[in-house]
Amino acid sequence: MQLFRYGFLLRNLILRDFKIRYRNMSLGIFWSLLNPLVMMGVLTFIFTRIFPSPSIKNFGVFVLCGLVPFNFFAVAWVSGTTSLLNNAALVKRVRMPREAVPVSVVLANGIHFLIQIALLLTFVLGTGYGINPNWLWLPFIFGLEVVFVCGLSLASSALDVFFRDVRYVVESANTVLFWLVPIFYSFAIIPEQYKTVYQFNPVAAVVMACRLILLENRQPPFSLLWKLALVSTVALVLGLAIFRRSKRKFADYL
Amino acid sequence: MPPVIEFRQVSKLYYRHHTRRFFHRYLMEKWGRAPKEPFYALRDVSFEVEEGDSLAVVGPNGAGKSTLLSLIAGLSFPDEGQVEVRGKVAGLLELGSGFHPDLTGRENLVVYASLLGLSRSELRERFDEIVEFSGIGDFLDEPLRTYSAGMILRLAFSVAIHVEAGVMLFDEILAVGDQSFQASCFEKIVELRRKGCTIVCVSHSADVLKRLCARAIWLEGGRVVRDGPVAEVVEAYRLSAGAHAPIAGKGGG
Numbered sequence: 001m002q003l004f005r006y007g008f009l010l011r012n013l014i015l016r017d018f019k020i021r022y023r024n025m026s027l028g029i030f031w032s033l034l035n036p037l038v039m040m041g042v043l044t045f046i047f048t049r050i051f052p053s054p055s056i057k058n059f060g061v062f063v064l065c066g067l068v069p070f071n072f073f074a075v076a077w078v079s080g081t082t083s084l085l086n087n088a089a090l091v092k093r094v095r096m097p098r099e100a101v102p103v104s105v106v107l108a109n110g111i112h113f114l115i116q117i118a119l120l121l122t123f124v125l126g127t128g129y130g131i132n133p134n135w136l137w138l139p140f141i142f143g144l145e146v147v148f149v150c151g152l153s154l155a156s157s158a159l160d161v162f163f164r165d166v167r168y169v170v171e172s173a174n175t176v177l178f179w180l181v182p183i184f185y186s187f188a189i190i191p192e193q194y195k196t197v198y199q200f201n202p203v204a205a206v207v208m209a210c211r212l213i214l215l216e217n218r219q220p221p222f223s224l225l226w227k228l229a230l231v232s233t234v235a236l237v238l239g240l241a242i243f244r245r246s247k248r249k250f251a252d253y254l
Numbered sequence: 255m256p257p258v259i260e261f262r263q264v265s266k267l268y269y270r271h272h273t274r275r276f277f278h279r280y281l282m283e284k285w286g287r288a289p290k291e292p293f294y295a296l297r298d299v300s301f302e303v304e305e306g307d308s309l310a311v312v313g314p315n316g317a318g319k320s321t322l323l324s325l326i327a328g329l330s331f332p333d334e335g336q337v338e339v340r341g342k343v344a345g346l347l348e349l350g351s352g353f354h355p356d357l358t359g360r361e362n363l364v365v366y367a368s369l370l371g372l373s374r375s376e377l378r379e380r381f382d383e384i385v386e387f388s389g390i391g392d393f394l395d396e397p398l399r400t401y402s403a404g405m406i407l408r409l410a411f412s413v414a415i416h417v418e419a420g421v422m423l424f425d426e427i428l429a430v431g432d433q434s435f436q437a438s439c440f441e442k443i444v445e446l447r448r449k450g451c452t453i454v455c456v457s458h459s460a461d462v463l464k465r466l467c468a469r470a471i472w473l474e475g476g477r478v479v480r481d482g483p484v485a486e487v488v489e490a491y492r493l494s495a496g497a498h499a500p501i502a503g504k505g506g507g
Binding site for chain 1: 328343347351352357361365368371374
């Protein structure tokens with residue numbers, strides 16, 4: 001019963017977020033598609049004309065496999081982080097399960113993620129790759145990424161209430177991650193001694209798994225899957241713990 | 255039967271940090287270098303409210319009235335003493351928190367109702383009643399930014415009283431409603447009281463409080479100055495406020 005209530009609240013908050021964002025825009029959901037398309041175009045131009053990387057074929061789809069999971073991660077994490085401050089009136093004055101605030105914001109971004117995944121799959125098929133049974137891994141992998149971002153956002157949104165600098169830390173971290181996640185280069189060219197670092201980065205893992213599944217028709221290695229599941233679950237548990245510990249003081253600091 | 259609301263020597267502290275940055279402050283306090291400058295929003299407050307009772311809270315701006323309500327609502331927690339509240343709490347602490355101007359009245363209603371804890375089936379059952387009581391009529395599907403303050407109040411109030419909580423809190427919100435809506439609010443609140451609902455009201459209008467509540471607490475500087483029958487306490491407060499109009503440090507009432 002309690003869970004249904006919670007589900008109804010989450011659903012309404014997600015819809016609210018989604019409606020607010022698009023209500024007064026004439027292009028609406030098209031913006032969800034435009035951003036990755038533009039980035040794909042620019043990166044493809046640079047890495048096929050200016051710094052050609054001949055080892056990668058179909059660079060456009062290749063880079064989109066990186067951009068879609070990364071975009072979701074970056075945008076959802078920043079908006080999750082600022083969600084409590086942006087909804088200060090709500091948190092301060094209405095008694096409600098406060099975890100629902102950052103989680104609903106991340107899940108609302110999940111809707112855009114779905115739209116962009118559809119775009120990615122369209123490109124994959126359009127470039128001549130077929131549908132293969134390994135596609136069944138995709139919901140699991142993308143689902144884990146959502147869980148991971150929920151965990152991170154629970155922690156960072158709680159901290160952001162007390163230290164307003166957190167938002168800028170998160171933004172900087174995202175800028176750095178754009179380079180440290182194999183978006184426009186492949187995992188194969190990373191020197192051996194750095195590979196372990198990449199393996200524990202869930203965003204890098206999602207990108208790698210995505211490419212293996214969509215472009216190489218291979219099942220992602222088991223080691224990658226359990227590490228991704230482990231890191232995401234730990235992030236969620238820690239995020240919830242940090243959030244629960246600090247939420248009693250939210251109203252005093254907002 | 256234990257009291258529904260119980261405050262035992264409750265104090266709520268705020269630190270005056272002026273414009274000092276949170277992080278800086280945190281470090282300074284952690285290592286004990288910064289002299290803390292505590293400011294008591296509430297100090298050693300004790301009272302009990304029995305089920306079905308109705309309590310008015312009066313006092314000048316900054317006396318701690320809103321702090322008291324947010325402690326009852328479970329939105330913030332005391333630094334000293336204990337607050338115990340039995341049963342579900344709902345109410346209006348601020349007009350329009352949780353409402354968004356770009357969403358329609360209907361959409362805001364649904365979001366707000368679920369924020370206050372209504373389930374899908376409860377909302378379906380009570381939806382027509384909520385709309386009916388609010389008197390919003392044709393404006394239900396217009397964006398909230400086209401609403402007047404009074405209409406937002408009608409919508410928010412109507413949702414809040416249909417939550418069926420055991421304890422209802424009202425913080426100086428009826429002021430923007432027009433005569434007829436105020437009249438129906440009073441009627442509704444009286445009806446809630448008859449059903450055994452406990453009510454806590456903050457208002458600067460003595461007439462409102464006298465009509466809605468039986469008992470009153472007078473707060474000043476975070477302390478209870480007087481606790482007793484509403485007419486007596488409100489009258490005493492009015493006399494003292496007329497003599498001098500004290501304004502305490504912190505805004506917001």
